[in-house]
Amino acid sequence: MKIKVVLRTGRIYKNGQSPLMLRFTHERNTKLVALGLSVTPCHWDKDTEMLRPNCPERATLQSQIDSALAGYRKKIQRLEALDMEVNFDNLFDQTVKCTPQLVDSYFEQQIAAMKRAGKINTAIKYTATRTSLSKFHPAKLRFEDITPKLLDDFETFLHGEGNLPNSIATKFSVLKAVYNKAITDKIFLCKENPFIVYKVGKHWTQTRKRAIQKEDIQRLIQAELPATRSPYTEFARDIFLFSYFSAGINFKDIATLRYADMEENRIFYHRHKTGKAMTCRLHPQAKKIIAKYICAETIQDDYIFPILDRHAHRTEQQIHNRVHKVLIHINRELKEWSKRLGLTTKLTTYVARHTYATVLKRSGVNIAIISESLGHSDLSTTQIYLDSFENSQIDEAMKNLL
Numbered sequence: 156m157k158i159k160v161v162l163r164t165g166r167i168y169k170n171g172q173s174p175l176m177l178r179f180t181h182e183r184n185t186k187l188v189a190l191g192l193s194v195t196p197c198h199w200d201k202d203t204e205m206l207r208p209n210c211p212e213r214a215t216l217q218s219q220i221d222s223a224l225a226g227y228r229k230k231i232q233r234l235e236a237l238d239m240e241v242n243f244d245n246l247f248d249q250t251v252k253c254t255p256q257l258v259d260s261y262f263e264q265q266i267a268a269m270k271r272a273g274k275i276n277t278a279i280k281y282t283a284t285r286t287s288l289s290k291f292h293p294a295k296l297r298f299e300d301i302t303p304k305l306l307d308d309f310e311t312f313l314h315g316e317g318n319l320p321n322s323i324a325t326k327f328s329v330l331k332a333v334y335n336k337a338i339t340d341k342i343f344l345c346k347e348n349p350f351i352v353y354k355v356g357k358h359w360t361q362t363r364k365r366a367i368q369k370e371d372i373q374r375l376i377q378a379e380l381p382a383t384r385s386p387y388t389e390f391a392r393d394i395f396l397f398s399y400f401s402a403g404i405n406f407k408d409i410a411t412l413r414y415a416d417m418e419e420n421r422i423f424y425h426r427h428k429t430g431k432a433m434t435c436r437l438h439p440q441a442k443k444i445i446a447k448y449i450c451a452e453t454i455q456d457d458y459i460f461p462i463l464d465r466h467a468h469r470t471e472q473q474i475h476n477r478v479h480k481v482l483i484h485i486n487r488e489l490k491e492w493s494k495r496l497g498l499t500t501k502l503t504t505y506v507a508r509h510t511y512a513t514v515l516k517r518s519g520v521n522i523a524i525i526s527e528s529l530g531h532s533d534l535s536t537t538q539i540y541l542d543s544f545e546n547s548q549i550d551e552a553m554k555n556l557l
Contacts (some may be wrong), residue, residue: 156181156241158227160204160220161193163187164196177223179243186243190223191268192216194344215267256342258296258333259289265333272472284329287313298343303352327355363478365506366513367498372399373557374496376440381495391488393444393506394460400438400556403508405483407432410478414416415455417445436550440557511556518555 157180164173172193179186198210206213206220234241262285269278278546286295291312292305306327313323331350338345339556376396380389398404407427416424420442423434430520438446448460456465468474482504500506 156231156246156403158224160190160224161187162196162199162201165489168193175199175220177227179227179246181242184243190220192219209307212267212271215263219264219267222256226256256298256337258298258301259285261298261337261342262288262333265336270472275471275475280325281329281333284326284333287316287318287326288330290316298334298337298345301349303349306349306353319526324355327353329467331355345454365503366510367500367506369503369514369517369557371496371498372396372510372514376494379494385484387484387488388491390461391485393447394485395489395492395502397441397444397503398504398507399451399511400441400444400553401434402433402553403511404433404435405508406482406504408476409460410458410481411474412459413455414453414457414459436553438556515552515555518552520552520555 159178159180161176161178162173163176167173170193172195174196175190175192177190179188179190181302181439194206194210194216198207198213200207206217206342210216229243230246234245248279265287266278266281269275269281274334288309291309309330310323310327313326318326334348334350337343338348378392394406394409397409398406401409403424404424405426405428408424411427412424417423417437420437421434422437423432425432445459450457458465463474463477468477486503489504489506493500
């Protein structure tokens with residue numbers, strides 16, 4: 156049986172890439188198996204059946220190709236050793252039993268796929284889990300080795316490393332997701348799922364609710380700028396207030412707002428966290444804040460706030476790095492605003508989001524419409540509530556913000 160790596164150029168995706176396949180040939184019959192990878196034709200050398208040196212992420216992609224090839228060749232060797240006929244039926248029936256894959260290498264594949272898909276925050280969580288797991292179990296760990304006892308030991312290790320309960324919960328949620336995906340991908344044969352016995356949810360603890368009063372919002376608006384201030388002092392206050400007056404919009408969603416996302420008195424955007432389509436009416440205070448940052452020469456693709464530059468920040472990684480850097484500066488300045496106003500709650504961009512929900516609830520808005528679940532560990536739950544009622548109800552409710 157012959158195996159070749161081929162690029163299926165007859166199929167081209169929207170991004171200009173074509174899928175990589177393994178072509179098996181046996182007794183004049185062929186079978187194509189998708190590798191789950193794609194590249195642009197100019198980055199593939201069909202003669203050597205390898206990626207060209209100028210291919211982005213060549214090392215990672217080539218490693219995945221080589222790993223798949225090695226896996227199938229090992230299956231063939233095992234069939235031969237068992238004196239079994241090497242044909243398509245036996246080869247693919249034996250897939251699960253003949254391809255043990257290490258947990259670490261599978262993690263690496265998933266992280267690389269997330270980065271290519273622009274899911275940078277998720278990739279960071281997966282990387283943190285992978286690092287902790289490798290530190291806990293330096294030896295080569297197979298999926299078959301993961302048992303309830305190993306999970307208990309990993310939990311003890313994480314506690315010893317100083318991880319907080321929600322951090323441990325996140326790592327176990329990631330590990331469970333990777334484990335279940337490996338089952339779906341037939342990476343190994345799961346006889347008994349350890350996560351049926353080991354409950355990940357026990358680690359989650361409800362986050363302490365953090366919100367300020369409506370009167371504190373007024374004080375923040377009216378407060379004089381200090382004589383000695385940083386370039387972020389006023390900007391941090393504006394971002395906090397814009398979030399509050401715009402239905403608690405998340406900081407990254409603020410950073411990526413473009414002029415094209417404004418239409419008359421509304422903004423339209425997709426939440427980065429959930430992908431849900433969102434819209435809210437622009438409160439007069441939010442309009443005032445936007446007006447401060449409008450430049451004379453702008454086009455629809457320009458970002459509204461001076462956080463990102465469409466020319467400088469083009470990739471998801473560049474956008475993530477810049478947003479993270481600015482967020483640190485903003486939250487640092489919001490902490491200073493807390494001190495100036497004598498607030499016991501330390502201001503952050505998240506507090507603006509939660510204050511929005513809390514003020515509306517205290518103003519009599521139905522709990523089914525706007526919930527204090529902004530204080531929950533899973534903030535997307537709140538967005539589900541926000542999505543479940545008419546925009547007119549939100550618009551009416553937002554009149555209570557001042």
